[in-house]
Amino acid sequence: MRSYGYAVVDAIVEHFENQHTKPPVAVASRKEMDSLFLEAAPEKPSDANEVLQFVLDNVMTKSAIVSHPKSYSFVPGPSNYISTMADTLATGFNIFSGGWVASPAAAELEIVTLQWLLKIFGFPQKKGGGIFTSGGSMANLTAIVTARRVKCGDDFSNAVIYLSDQAHSSNIKAIRILGFRKEQIRIIPTDSEFKFSVNKLKNAIAKDRIEGMHPFCLVATAGTTNTGTVDPLSALSKICKEEDIWFHIDGAYGGAAILAKDGKQLLKGVNKADSLTVDPHKWFFQPYEMGCLLVKNHKWLKSTFTEKPEYLRDVEGNESEINFYDHGVQLTRRFRALKFYMSIKTFGLKSFRKAITYNIDLAERAEKHLRKSKNWEIISPATLAVINFRFNPIGNSFSEKKLDALNQRISEKVIQSEEALLVTTVLNGQVVLRMCLINPRTTFENIKETLAVCESFAEILETA
Numbered sequence: 188m189r190s191y192g193y194a195v196v197d198a199i200v201e202h203f204e205n206q207h208t209k210p211p212v213a214v215a216s217r218k219e220m221d222s223l224f225l226e227a228a229p230e231k232p233s234d235a236n237e238v239l240q241f242v243l244d245n246v247m248t249k250s251a252i253v254s255h256p257k258s259y260s261f262v263p264g265p266s267n268y269i270s271t272m273a274d275t276l277a278t279g280f281n282i283f284s285g286g287w288v289a290s291p292a293a294a295e296l297e298i299v300t301l302q303w304l305l306k307i308f309g310f311p312q313k314k315g316g317g318i319f320t321s322g323g324s325m326a327n328l329t330a331i332v333t334a335r336r337v338k339c340g341d342d343f344s345n346a347v348i349y350l351s352d353q354a355h356s357s358n359i360k361a362i363r364i365l366g367f368r369k370e371q372i373r374i375i376p377t378d379s380e381f382k383f384s385v386n387k388l389k390n391a392i393a394k395d396r397i398e399g400m401h402p403f404c405l406v407a408t409a410g411t412t413n414t415g416t417v418d419p420l421s422a423l424s425k426i427c428k429e430e431d432i433w434f435h436i437d438g439a440y441g442g443a444a445i446l447a448k449d450g451k452q453l454l455k456g457v458n459k460a461d462s463l464t465v466d467p468h469k470w471f472f473q474p475y476e477m478g479c480l481l482v483k484n485h486k487w488l489k490s491t492f493t494e495k496p497e498y499l500r501d502v503e504g505n506e507s508e509i510n511f512y513d514h515g516v517q518l519t520r521r522f523r524a525l526k527f528y529m530s531i532k533t534f535g536l537k538s539f540r541k542a543i544t545y546n547i548d549l550a551e552r553a554e555k556h557l558r559k560s561k562n563w564e565i566i567s568p569a570t571l572a573v574i575n576f577r578f579n580p581i582g583n584s585f586s587e588k589k590l591d592a593l594n595q596r597i598s599e600k601v602i603q604s605e606e607a608l609l610v611t612t613v614l615n616g617q618v619v620l621r622m623c624l625i626n627p628r629t630t631f632e633n634i635k636e637t638l639a640v641c642e643s644f645a646e647i648l649e650t651a
């Protein structure tokens with residue numbers, strides 16, 4: 188067990204130390220993967236070290252390195268070593284993080300770390316609550332179920348939910364899972380800066396009221412995945428208050444930016460939400476999987492998710508001893524709080540603030556650099572460490588169609604070259620390159636190198 192474990196740790200440490208020297212992308216077809224791995228479940232055992240070596244050689248090398256300094260898409264996963272070891276401990280001891288009786292310490296650490304987050308986001312410490320989930324998708328689902336329970340009870344036949352066209356797809360997925368009909372979903376167009384259009388929202392709510400519908404929930408985004416844009420949170424909160432609508436903020440991407448001065452400014456009003464999704468496995472630098480839902484009143488979660496079967500009779504503690512299976516979908520849950528606890532204790536919040544501030548500044552530096560070049564056009568400026576731009580040299584006479592194709596091809600070429608993971612998105616119908624710079628390992632030099640590679644491909648493509 189020891190030598191096997193040391194070999195695993197050695198491999199992980201080697202990965203952390205040398206990842207920047209490896210290609211960030213992994214391209215392989217199903218056929219290639221099948222030829223490597225496909226076999227019937229073996230009846231006979233194999234040598235443990237041989238299996239391990241096979242996995243290290245073939246599995247770990249065929250995955251994108253999302254913590255690579257030149258991994259700019261989609262949302263990088265910078266992770267950190269302390270949390271990696273914390274996850275290893277949680278798995279090694281196989282701690283059941285569902286109920287107080289099974290592990291009072293795991294429940295307590297979830298309570299404590301949720302308290303930290305409640306304080307960071309300006310939510311009420313005593314009344315507030317939350318739960319750690321597998322990710323942002325599950326946190327959004329948990330939020331929308333809770334909103335529906337609290338605002339609609341059992342009858343949600345007329346309930347209507349509002350979100351912008353920049354809201355993350357996981358929200359639509361959640362709404363579908365919950366069995367809402369298409370007529371119950373309003374996707375409100377964003378304005379020219381990709382923000383929720385308050386006027387269009389008010390029109391939609393008013394029209395729904397006239398038609399006897401029941402507006403019950405609004406999903407705003409604090410840091411859209413596409414552009415890092417923060418919706419007008421205070422204005423939306425006011426509408427929700429007046430209309431008795433649940434105010435959910437999806438801060439899965441941008442929430443962590445509250446730890447930086449500029450981020451805090453941008454996220455003003457985030458504390459006005461009834462529920463807030465954050466995603467520690469993004470910009471809080473935790474390894475997968477860790478999402479989080481915070482709510483203004485912890486009783487909302489309990490009244491939504493508590494179900495009392497006879498076999499759980501003996502595990503009920505007293506009121507203050509939280510059973511997190513009562514706060515969300517999962518009964519058996521892994522011990523996610525441990526990595527958050529150990530990494531914050533080890534590094535201190537100050538290190539997190541420093542890293543996040545660095546990321547925000549880095550995107551702004553990239554923007555300045557791009558603006559000085561005759562080749563590049565900024566499509567959406569650096570916001571919460573996201574920047575969108577396209578190759579569009581001064582004085583060219585390319586059609587929009589040609590520009591789209593050119594930028595698409597640049598991204599494809601970059602990925603083929605394995606130089607960087609840089610993919611496109613579409614903004615206002617234009618194909619653009621998007622950099623998400625939440626990895627503290629990414630340097631300004633890395634960005635300049637990648638842009639130079641893009642330019643050299645563009646030159647070849649232009650003349651082709």
Ligand SMILES: *Cc1c(COP(=O)(O)O)cnc(C)c1O
Nearest residue numbers: 322323324355357412437439440
């Ligand atoms: C990433 C993201 C999600 C989904 O989170 P997962 O952790 O991938 O499930 C939801 N909303 C936003 C805004 C995101 O950026």
